[in-house]
Amino acid sequence: MLNIFVPAAQGLTKVKAGTGDDGPPIPTQAVWVDLLEPTVEEEKLVEASFGIEVPTREEMKEIETSNRLYEDNGALYMTMTVAAQLDTDRPVSMAVTFILAGNRLITNRYMDTKPFQQFIAYAGKHPAACPNAVTILAGLMEAFIERIADVLERVGADLDSVSSNIFARHGNGQPTSRDLRAMIERIGFNGELNSKGRESLVSLGRLLMFVQQSVPGISTEQRDRFHSISRDVLSLSDHASFLGSKVSFLLEATLGLINVEQNNIIKIFSVAAVLFLPPTLIASIYGMNYHLLPDLPGKYSNFFFSIGLMVASMGVTYALFKRKGWL
Structure with a gap:
């Protein structure tokens, strides 16, 4: 143009x-x-x-x-x-x-x-x-x-x-x-x-x-x-x-x-892994045939005891993380 x-x-x-x-x-x-x-x-x-x-x-x-x-x-x-x-x-x-x-x-x-x-x-x-x-x-x-x-x-x-x-x-x-x-x-x-x-x-x-x-x-x-x-x-x-x-x-x-x-997302997975680590350890120890252990009487008593211990360990770990300010 x-x-x-x-x-x-x-x-x-x-x-x-x-x-x-x-x-x-x-x-x-x-x-x-x-x-x-x-x-x-x-x-x-x-x-x-x-x-x-x-x-x-x-x-x-x-x-x-x-x-x-x-x-x-x-x-x-x-x-x-x-x-x-x-x-x-x-x-x-x-x-x-x-x-x-x-x-x-x-x-x-x-x-x-x-x-x-x-x-x-x-x-x-x-x-x-x-x-x-x-x-x-x-x-x-x-x-x-x-x-x-x-x-x-x-x-x-x-x-x-x-x-x-x-x-x-x-x-x-x-x-x-x-x-x-x-x-x-x-x-x-x-x-x-x-x-x-x-x-x-x-x-x-x-x-x-x-x-x-x-x-x-x-x-x-x-x-x-x-x-x-x-x-x-x-x-x-x-x-x-x-x-x-x-x-x-x-x-x-x-x-x-x-x-x-x-980092917050990674922290969630890291905390979850650490949180379930004690229960995993307890489960691996108590995940055995209790009725075959000669020093543990009762058929289900140790089973419920292990479950309770797993939950308690998770609570203690969570409380520790909360007190340290990591959560």
């Missing part, structure tokens, strides 16, 4: 351009060209219109800085990692390429994300948000920052809830195995969200540094705006590091509770 935006009195306005020979060309006043899952024809149209080379999907996945942030034929190529599908149970990371060619911004992406949707809706009503390509780039960066901040806030709130469930005093006993498993799943999911957010922040920080050093003729106002965004990135990175430490702590605490529960 090829989305072309031109500045207008009411804000950023979307126009159409054709990819065929008889289609309308990209307007010269266009300040932003957005390629969303572009076709080969759309890529060729953009390349021919602006004299650039749109990176392929495979090239966008490369992680080397030299392949993500560079200048070629007067155009700045910047690729960053963006967290997407953060409201689902399967968040993903995707690459987005920003190309500054003169006073035009070209974006190439293969998934629609909320920051793009929100910025397009906002810029369509605020003319000050879209006078030139650099300002649009700054607006998109701010949209990404707001999205990541919202996700980190959500992660922090959910981790606080998990922490309360783990360490709260339970009137009905300790959490069950099912509860602990659900907690581990929540902690793991929040850890994944936090990891995606940190990855985006690191990539965004590198992009902002490259922009401030490489964009020619950047105004003082724009530079100050990028500085402000960079400070937001640093503060959010620190908060993401804190959340990462909290995820590790809660995961270790939950695994500790699981170990305690397993």
Whole structure:
């Protein structure tokens, strides 16, 4: 999909351009060209219109800085990692390429994300948000920052809830195995969200540094705006590091509770084995033919005596364990 935006009195306005020979060309006043899952024809149209080379999907996945942030034929190529599908149970990371060619911004992406949707809706009503390509780039960066901040806030709130469930005093006993498993799943999911957010922040920080050093003729106002965004990135990175430490702590605490529960189960079997050990010994001694023993008169007296002794030994063992606090 090829989305072309031109500045207008009411804000950023979307126009159409054709990819065929008889289609309308990209307007010269266009300040932003957005390629969303572009076709080969759309890529060729953009390349021919602006004299650039749109990176392929495979090239966008490369992680080397030299392949993500560079200048070629007067155009700045910047690729960053963006967290997407953060409201689902399967968040993903995707690459987005920003190309500054003169006073035009070209974006190439293969998934629609909320920051793009929100910025397009906002810029369509605020003319000050879209006078030139650099300002649009700054607006998109701010949209990404707001999205990541919202996700980190959500992660922090959910981790606080998990922490309360783990360490709260339970009137009905300790959490069950099912509860602990659900907690581990929540902690793991929040850890994944936090990891995606940190990855985006690191990539965004590198992009902002490259922009401030490489964009020619950047105004003082724009530079100050990028500085402000960079400070937001640093503060959010620190908060993401804190959340990462909290995820590790809660995961270790939950695994500790699981170990305690397993030890309690093992203790029950151990106590049961020790509890029945004296009766077993007595039964092995008295489990003989009493009537054949010459020094034991009576046919059943010793049988009932052995049963009573077995029960008494169990009671004594239980009382001893109870007094020692082992039960």
